[in-house]
Amino acid sequence: MKLSFKKRIATYNMFAIAILMAVAFIVIYAVVFYTSYKHLDDDITTEKIEVFNNLDWSGDEIIMNKMPEWEEAEHKQIEINPTFIQIVDIKGNTVFKSANLQENHFLFNPTIEKTTFYNAIINNQRIRQGQFPVFNNENKIIGQLTIGVSQQESYNVLHNLLIVLCLTYFFMLSVIYFILSFVASKAIAPVNELINSAAKINYANINSRLPVPQNDDEIQQLATTINELLNRLENSFYQQKQFTSDASHEMQTPLAAIKGIVEVLLRKPRTPEQYQTKLNEVVLQTDRLSLLFDQLLQLARLESNVLSVKKEKVVLDNVIQKIATTHQDFFKTNKINFHNNIPNNTIIQADEMLLERVLDNLITNAVKYNQPNGNVYCDWNAKQKTLTIKDDGIGIPPEQVSFLFDRFYRADNSRSSHIPGNGLGLSIVKRLCEMQNINITVESVETKGTSFHLVFND
Incomplete structure (x- = not known):
């Protein structure tokens, strides 16, 4: 059975209160129960002392002394606070019993050697009994004294108390459940408000935010956290739109150039040299477009976590040397x-x-x-585990350094026309470093050069 959040709160709290109430009521009943029976047992013990004071014995024979207590009304009456007395000898023969026992006899255990209290019923009346062994001067058991008092009053009190406690228990639980449901409704009202506000947010009004409650509590933290999430989603949304726009622009540029070249060639016949020159331009623009598609594919794979990272021990000098060998002609061409x-x-x-x-x-x-x-330097700081790639080139304006890893961003627009690239390379570098737990930072001084620092974390 699925319960709403409000009902779960009310139910869980009710269970906790039910357990506490049950423990409290059980303790109350146990205290009254113990007190009632302790009072009866004390009365029986007091009566036992009076009886023992008027008993005597000769060898194994119990001798009854005549005393006024035997004639007291409480030993004759049956219905109102009666006290029953029975004395038997070692053979089980009745030595004495009070008049109110009439034809009845107390059941007893002849082997008992210490005081014992238990419950019994005589003439449909509930009796609390105490059985006491009788010892002679030689500390030998010569009989058993049984004293009983009515426990009907105590039984009625305990019975009525049990009924009252049970009825009160279930009545209070019912009332408490409705109270808890009302309180839970008030408690989760801010949550419902957040739900309603969040349901109204879509791509058309993604700049909307949830209302933040004034109370400094978990609901305020929830609203604040969701708003921060919406901020990140909004930024990602606009970045995605900007990315689409920039990608379209980057694709449009080489396509427009290719279209222009082809249109020029189709206007009139050209010499073979002119065709070759224009076709070389088409190849360059095609290569630029191919590079763009390749980098876009790399970004897509990186963002979707398709690539798996297998970190292992790598000899850094070998990797640098391999790249240097591959680009040896590139270095010479650019001096x-x-x-x-x-x-x-x-x-x-x-x-x-x-x-x-x-x-x-x-x-x-x-x-x-x-x-x-110019020069390109690859330096290693063993203490900080940092690789630095530094050049003494044209550098980057300081206000543009923070945008360097953004997609399609190129720091110097004046060089974009003659230096191949589309601004995706450093975005890919940033993502590849994040995947390997490498921190990458950049420092640059315009006209002085640029340094990239890679800190390797184990």
């Missing part, structure tokens, strides 16, 4: 001096394939945005 200052056998924890893609992107960027006869 760049590459300096690999990584100590031999420097071991780090990373995914070698993903790390190679990160370093390849950073090193090629350091070359592309460098100056003729």
Whole structure:
């Protein structure tokens, strides 16, 4: 059975209160029960002392002394607070019994050697009995004394108390449940308000926020947390829209260029040299478009966590040297001096394939945005486990450094026309570093150069 949140609150609280009430009522009943029977047992014990004071014995024979107590009304009456007395000898023969016992006899256990209290019924009347062994001067049991008093009054009190407690218990639980349901409704009213407000939020009004209660409690924390989530979703929503817009723009540029070139070629016949020049331009624009699609695919795979990361021990110097060898002609073409200052056998924890893609992107960027006869340095700080890739190129304006890892962002628009790229490379680098638990930061001084710092965390 599925219960609403309000009913669950009321039910759980009712269970807790029911248990506490049950314990309290049981304690009350137990105290009254103990007090009632303790009072009866004390009366029996007092009567026993009086009887023993008037008993005597000779050997194994019990001798009854005549005393006024035997003739008291309480030993003759049956209906109103009677006291019953029975004395038997060691053989079970009755030595004495009070007049109010009439033809009845108390059942007794002849083997009892210590005082024992128990309940019995005589003439349909509930009796509390106490059985006491009678010892002679030689400390030998020569008989049994049984004294009984009516427990009907105590029984009635306990019986009525039990009925009252049970009725009160279920009545109070019923009332408490309705009270708890009302209180729970009031308690979760802010939650219902949050639900209603959240249900009205969609893509058209994603900038709307939930009302935050004034009370400093868990509901306020919930509303604040949901609003923070909505802030992140709104940012992601607008970033997604911006990403779509930028991707469309980046695709439109090479497509427009290809279309323009083809239209120019179709206007009139051209010389073979002119066709070759224009077709080379088409190839360049096609390569640019192909690179864009490839990087978009990489981003999609990274965001969907399709790539698995297998961190292992990697020799950093080998990875840097492999990239340097691959791009040796690229360095020469751009007149760049590459300096690999990584100590031999420097071991780090990373995914070698993903790390190679990160370093390849950073090193090629350091070359592309460098100056003729510039330098690219790869340095290692063993104490801080930090790899630094530094160039002495054109640098980045300080107000643009924080946007460097944004998708489709290129720091210097003036160089975008002659330096290939679309602003996705560093976004991919950032995501690849996050997947490997590598912290990447950037420092740059315009006209002085740029440094990327990679801190490797185990």
